[in-house]
Amino acid sequence: MENKRLELSDSQLKWETIFKWFLIAMSILLLLIVLGVLITLIMESMPSIKSLGISYLWGKVWDPVQNIYGAYPFLIGTLLTSFIALIISVPFSYAIAIYLGEYNPKGWLSDTLKNAVELIAAVPSIIYGFWGIFVLVPLVRTLEMKIGVMPLGAGVFTASLVLAVMIIPYGASLGITLIRMVPSPLKEGAYALGATRYEVIRSVIMPYTRTGLFAGVLLSLGRALGETMAVTMLIGNTSAIASTFKELVFGPGNTMASVIANEFAEADHTMYLSALIELGLVLFLVTVVINLIGKRIITRFTNN
């Protein structure tokens, strides 16, 4: 039989070339967009960078009316909400990862749970904000009355709680995948020595996946740092720094993202706007670095 594909016609060759360049162009365009975002952020924050310099980062007062801009309260707010959220979410994501990765990797229950975990990530954050207002705020208010803090309900702790729920899937999904990747000869080697399941998890699976699970934590941290809507709805929005630790945790605050969301529309002069954009720049750089480190650990882990 004659092989019709032996020679490609000119039009076929041309299409091959066009298609290839189309793909390359789309990919490069995306890269340019990200670079463009970065450049815009840098350009727009120039006025603020020039006039405030590096001290912007530890300035404790944010008072747009008097043209004083210090990012410190928001840095603290962002770090605090993210780390509290992380501390709350890690036991959940590890437990889910171990359960669905090792104890119950197959079957309808496992599939349903895994889908549910992934669904948590798909729920729009404004829904979490609503839920937080209606459910968490009253609960936290009760708690605050018990421990003797002003019972506002909304505040850093409430925002952290909802953030914790939102970031569980990032650590959990990656953890499930990594735990399922642990070579079964290793696990069998331990079982054959008389190890129980818990002992296999503790002595074989955890050491093997430790770095990967840590990368999952980093990825969820990256997500927590930048989360805006739900946090803005629940954090209470104040730019003052609380004086005691209790008030810092339970009282109202602001994160970098929430202050941008709240004040961007009312920023009426260049300096104000520029100071807000510089916050965005800082947030952008921090999340990029955290994500890069996390991704790097994962690549190294999956290559071995």
Added chain:
Amino acid sequence: MENTIVKAENYNSYFGDNHVVKDVNISINKNEVIAVMGPSGCGKTTFLRGINRMHELIPGATSKGKILLDGENVYDMNAIYVRAKIGMVFQRPNPFPNLSIYENVVAGYLLNGIKLSKADKDVIVEKSLTSSALWKEVKDSLHKKGTFLSGGQQQRLCIARAIAMQPELILFDEPTSALDPISTSSVEALFHELKANYTLIIVTHNMQQAARVSDRTAFFYMGELVEFDDTKQMFTAPTDQRTQNYITGRFS
């Protein structure tokens, strides 16, 4: 009878509905080297994994019948205890990558949470590594990771890890199929030495290996134990036509 260490009575294994090992009856004596051979998919590995109850770790895997270890049915015992009591060496060397050579040898104790004094551990490590013919090669690098060793050395480390638990019986699941010829002969040479103190059951798809290392050979085909006899007898004058066909290479 008192010389018997393992005895299977009407032993059957299943993967779901798939009947993999069919009504096996076999009696294995102490300090014997038993080769279990047969074509792939004949149930030889599944049978082996039934002895120390590793089979049931696979979801959907079940078994029926008895396996007596020193006269006691392993299916009436705690599976964890059975596995700790019977040594097992796998197809691919599987030292724990996060542990040193030293820690790998005592891994059975570490995993089971048994605390040993440093002196006891030192004795166990040296004795086990000597028995697995690895001591001379690694005695100066005991605290390096076990994964830095060659494949054959890793496999002998896994044998040392099994020996360290002081089993009477050690199961080998195609222990040399992932090794090069030189490593293979080092592991095979070891079988002869281990015989003095242990009973070995070695699953192999390599007939020459079965002939070289074993006292008696069991031939499995389609889940059945077709023939079990002295290795010499089996390879010179098998009684069953299927064994004859297999050893003459009519199928493999």
